[in-house]
Amino acid sequence: MAQATGPSRSHPATLSDVARLAGVSVATASKALNGRSQVRAETRQRVIEAAERLSFRPNQVARGLLAGRTGTVGLLTSDLEGRFSIPILMGAEDAFGAGEVAVFLCDARGDAIREQHHVRALLGRRVDGLIVVGSRTDPRPSLGRELPVPVVYAYAPSDDPEDLSIVPDNVGAGRIAVDHLLACGRTRIAHITGDPGYLAAQDRAEGALAALADAGLVLVGQPRFGAWSEGWGRAATAMLLDRHPDVDAVLCGSDQIARGVMDVLRERGHRVPEDVAVMGFDNWRVLTSASRPPLTSVDMNLEQVGRAAAHALFTAIGGTSRSGVESLPCRVVIRGSTAPLS
Amino acid sequence: MAQATGPSRSHPATLSDVARLAGVSVATASKALNGRSQVRAETRQRVIEAAERLSFRPNQVARGLLAGRTGTVGLLTSDLEGRFSIPILMGAEDAFGAGEVAVFLCDARGDAIREQHHVRALLGRRVDGLIVVGSRTDPRPSLGRELPVPVVYAYAPSDDPEDLSIVPDNVGAGRIAVDHLLACGRTRIAHITGDPGYLAAQDRAEGALAALADAGLVLVGQPRFGAWSEGWGRAATAMLLDRHPDVDAVLCGSDQIARGVMDVLRERGHRVPEDVAVMGFDNWRVLTSASRPPLTSVDMNLEQVGRAAAHALFTAIGGTSRSGVESLPCRVVIRGSTAPLS
DNA sequence: AGCGTCTCTGAAAGCCTTTTCGGTTCGTTT
DNA sequence: AAACGAACCGAAAAGGCTTTCAGAGACGCT
Numbered sequence: 001m002a003q004a005t006g007p008s009r010s011h012p013a014t015l016s017d018v019a020r021l022a023g024v025s026v027a028t029a030s031k032a033l034n035g036r037s038q039v040r041a042e043t044r045q046r047v048i049e050a051a052e053r054l055s056f057r058p059n060q061v062a063r064g065l066l067a068g069r070t071g072t073v074g075l076l077t078s079d080l081e082g083r084f085s086i087p088i089l090m091g092a093e094d095a096f097g098a099g100e101v102a103v104f105l106c107d108a109r110g111d112a113i114r115e116q117h118h119v120r121a122l123l124g125r126r127v128d129g130l131i132v133v134g135s136r137t138d139p140r141p142s143l144g145r146e147l148p149v150p151v152v153y154a155y156a157p158s159d160d161p162e163d164l165s166i167v168p169d170n171v172g173a174g175r176i177a178v179d180h181l182l183a184c185g186r187t188r189i190a191h192i193t194g195d196p197g198y199l200a201a202q203d204r205a206e207g208a209l210a211a212l213a214d215a216g217l218v219l220v221g222q223p224r225f226g227a228w229s230e231g232w233g234r235a236a237t238a239m240l241l242d243r244h245p246d247v248d249a250v251l252c253g254s255d256q257i258a259r260g261v262m263d264v265l266r267e268r269g270h271r272v273p274e275d276v277a278v279m280g281f282d283n284w285r286v287l288t289s290a291s292r293p294p295l296t297s298v299d300m301n302l303e304q305v306g307r308a309a310a311h312a313l314f315t316a317i318g319g320t321s322r323s324g325v326e327s328l329p330c331r332v333v334i335r336g337s338t339a340p341l342s
Numbered sequence: 343m344a345q346a347t348g349p350s351r352s353h354p355a356t357l358s359d360v361a362r363l364a365g366v367s368v369a370t371a372s373k374a375l376n377g378r379s380q381v382r383a384e385t386r387q388r389v390i391e392a393a394e395r396l397s398f399r400p401n402q403v404a405r406g407l408l409a410g411r412t413g414t415v416g417l418l419t420s421d422l423e424g425r426f427s428i429p430i431l432m433g434a435e436d437a438f439g440a441g442e443v444a445v446f447l448c449d450a451r452g453d454a455i456r457e458q459h460h461v462r463a464l465l466g467r468r469v470d471g472l473i474v475v476g477s478r479t480d481p482r483p484s485l486g487r488e489l490p491v492p493v494v495y496a497y498a499p500s501d502d503p504e505d506l507s508i509v510p511d512n513v514g515a516g517r518i519a520v521d522h523l524l525a526c527g528r529t530r531i532a533h534i535t536g537d538p539g540y541l542a543a544q545d546r547a548e549g550a551l552a553a554l555a556d557a558g559l560v561l562v563g564q565p566r567f568g569a570w571s572e573g574w575g576r577a578a579t580a581m582l583l584d585r586h587p588d589v590d591a592v593l594c595g596s597d598q599i600a601r602g603v604m605d606v607l608r609e610r611g612h613r614v615p616e617d618v619a620v621m622g623f624d625n626w627r628v629l630t631s632a633s634r635p636p637l638t639s640v641d642m643n644l645e646q647v648g649r650a651a652a653h654a655l656f657t658a659i660g661g662t663s664r665s666g667v668e669s670l671p672c673r674v675v676i677r678g679s680t681a682p683l684s
Numbered sequence: 685a686g687c688g689t690c691t692c693t694g695a696a697a698g699c700c701t702t703t704t705c706g707g708t709t710c711g712t713t714t
Numbered sequence: 715a716a717a718c719g720a721a722c723c724g725a726a727a728a729g730g731c732t733t734t735c736a737g738a739g740a741c742g743c744t
């Protein structure tokens with residue numbers, strides 16, 4: 001196969017290669033390629049063709065050195081394993097990729113030392129900004145105010161109110177979840193949720209209680225805190241049915257819990273959604289669509305959180321920075337496990 | 343709070359700032375900080391202290407420009423959503439992070455155009471190498487031989503044998519899965535697996551059949567291809583039990599399928615693992631540990647695939663590159679769903 | 685004293701691009 | 715014909731770092 005032009009192994013073409021081939025100076029070549037106006041159309045064309053022939057790509061490293069801005073940002077996750085980081089990361093990557101910003105990915109594995117190390121390394125690479133993604137919505141230690149670049153915290157807010165944090169609105173999520181159940185005509189609603197040490201569990205419960213209070217109702221029993229697992233969902237449901245056999249809806253703190261809840265409901269002869277409506281949290285496809293019936297769930301719009309964080313960082317790099325904690329709304333995704341009482 | 347030295351908002355300190363403060367030239371400062379031998383111990387100390395005072399971090403951008411190597415690599419995933427990319431990505435990030443290499447993350451979202459665009463952008467940033475992570479083990483189009491930097495393909499191998507690809511050994515995985523069931527004394531083994539259009543499904547079936555043949559056995563019925571879902575697991579199990587009620591083990595193509603299988607087995611009164619042993623594939627924690635009983639599964643060691651890819655790329659950057667498809671072994675993680683026949 | 689040998693230091697070049705600014709070439713005006 | 719703009723082009727500096735090479739002292743030797 002004839003390979004006409006490509007510089008197969010040698011160093012990639014530089015601007016002066018292009019200039020030489022086009023018979024102009026590097027300055028002119030630069031201007032021609034960057035659309036500067038100081039160059040005759042015909043010359044510009046010659047330069048462009050030369051660049052094409054050499055498959056010239058401007059060296060962003062050199063450009064970054066000169067400009068003082070590298071067009072890169074650091075994405076610091078505390079925990080890639082957790083499934084919350086990924087959508088956020090996707091959203092951020094998406095938002096930046098659309099611009100001309102490249103993303104350095106660093107996983108601190110939940111270790112503060114490693115995180116500090118990554119921050120140093122990223123600053124050494126002269127990133128233009130940082131996004132810090134947490135795996136829980138509980139506040140986390142700030143990276144500090146002395147950093148030379150703007151920082152945006154996503155999902156896990158910074159404990160310093162001077163920082164900007166973007167988080168999902170879990171209180172609101174609790175509200176809209178209950179609102180949906182109320183709209184289905186349910187009035188005897190129980191809440192089985194996860195580890196009480198998680199702010200997310202507290203927030204969702206708070207929102208749920210508030211929405212019920214607005215409707216003049218109360219929860220069936222107390223919110224049942226436990227673990228974020230199917231096992232806890234099963235255990236809690238057994239206890240719930242023993243105490244309150246007349247429950248007509250269960251709001252669960254996670255999709256996993258909801259699966260456990262549905263299993264026990266079915267085993268005990270309660271039909272979902274006819275007798276009892278069930279809602280999950282997180283809208284985790286694998287679980288929601290595999291369960292019988294498919295599970296209605298609250299989606300935290302995490303991709304949007306990531307995109308919003310990216311956008312905020314972008315404007316902060318541009319000079320106008322906000323601060324405080326900004327909550328983004330969640331949404332209910334309705335599937336077969338909830339339906340109006342007939 | 344008194345902040346003595348930190349350059350809070352100004353440009354970060356440069357080497358010449360350090361040199362000036364230490365009363366030496368930039369050349370000497372550079373040598374002092376990089377452990378070059380041409381510097382008197384006392385002078386070196388002075389420089390180091392000055393650097394400390396200014397919290398100087400060498401500008402990796404400038405360094406990269408000069409050295410021609412940036413210490414960065416591109417990680418190109420075809421699909422972040424899929425759960426296979428993430429562990430690979432973690433392994434790679436881990437392996438590089440230990441060295442002084444930073445990782446650019448790009449998600450092509452399964453789009454060849456976008457992938458091409460990202461490759462261009464990464465080359466513009468003068469990455470030292472690329473890792474291409476696929477979401478299926480089927481071969482994918484090569485990025486081509488004309489790239490100025492080495493490339494390693496992970497999970498999804500390149501269709502060009504001149505490229506280097508690191509993949510999990512799915513054929514071997516099928517073998518060790520069956521070997522484990524045989525070791526448990528099972529002899530009437532069925533195989534319910536996913537979409538036959540996936541090479542992974544074919545490979546695992548092939549390995550399973552080979553291991554059975556080695557033992558002088560055959561599968562109960564044919565491999566049952568379908569979808570990678572719980573629903574298919576349930577449907578296939580129903581058919582299987584109708585035809586072969588004496589089956590004593592089911593090897594499943596994924597953990598999701600296995601969950602469906604176990605649900606129907608339980609509903610039909612078969613005990614797991616006493617009557618029927620069940621094995622999954624992928625070792626996806628959420629599923630394996632939530633099922634009743636916990637699911638024995640084959641782990642593809644994806645983190646190790648990622649680490650191996652990173653390591654291979656590292657040596658390729660160093661100059662010695664391999665080629666071809668290298669398979670890494672998988673491993674059986676034994677849980678409650680398989681046990682010796684009593 | 686003169687010479688060579690070490691050890692240390694600093695000036696300068698180079699990496700690649702962008703931008704400024706002075707210079708050249710036209711064409712046009714008085 | 716002289717002068718003036720306009721349009722175009724190129725030399726050079728800048729950005730921060732590393733490396734080479736030459737120079738400056740210090741020291742020991744003949």
